[in-house]
Amino acid sequence: MTTPMSVPMSTLPAQPLRFAVLVMLGLEAVLLLCLGAARLFLPEVSLLDLDAPILLINAVVAGVLLTRLGWWRAAGFTRVGRPGDLWLLALPVALLVGPAVLVGVDLPPLGRALTLTLITLLIAFQEEAIFRGVLLHALTPLGTRKAVLGSAALFGAIHINSLLVGRDPAFVAVQVVASLLGGVGFAALRLRLGSIWPLILLHALNDFVQFSAAGGLAVEHASVMLLVAKLSISLLIAVYGLRLLRAGTRPGGAGAAPRPLRHPGT
Secondary structure (H helix, E strand, O other): OEOOOOOEHHHOOOOHHHHHHHHHHHHHHHHHHHHHHHHHHOOOOOHHHHHHHHHHHHHHHHHHHHHHHOOOOOOOOOOOOOHHHHHHHHHHHHHHHHHHHHHOOOOOOHHHHHHHHHHHHHHHHHHHHHHHHHHHHHOHHHOHHHHHHHHHHHHHHHHHHHHHHOOOHHHHHHHHHHHHHHHHHHHHHHHHHOOOHHHHHHHHHHHHHHHHHHOOOOOOOOOHHHHHHHHHHHHHHHHHHHHHHHHHEOOOOOOOOEOOOOOOOO
């Protein structure tokens, strides 16, 4: 017996929702432990300055989880099924980069740009590995659409944690909604491409542009224009993702031939 995405049931948790909740609780526990240790041993350090070490710990946790479950391949850490499908990334890249080019976002100096690149790659790896890797795979018994929407909802919810480190509440509220919407598009692309690697790079690009526009990781006072742009772009990516999910067909018209969504665990 297989799931709607043709994933062997033996590789999936018997209770997907329970598994997803446990993963989320584990992520919360790691974050709270890190913040508690910082308050205890490094009281003079701003919580916003702990982004890099916390992200590194989260990346290690993601790697350990994938290794323990034996899900590296099932989570999408494999090559793209059809390299020709990489053109599907053109619209998301244009949506993420285009507005920044139009408004003339200033790139940070080289040293800061390299640091920001490393941080955004860490963010992208651990978030994609967990949400478009582990959780999307775990929720597949619920069906493709529910797995995509469920992983996207959890991805949005996890961003509430940004309040704990002092980010602008308005930015966090928009970030939660935008992450949910963007999570739909990213999950659909992940299934269509059969690989998570392009999503990691796309995610890192998105965060690099966003943090460059906001002037850094802190985002203590986000501009209204940035918030509106973030929501609008995420909504368009969600619509694009839903279009990709619809019957697993290629975008491009009624004459497109149906193709099943692929999963690397097959």
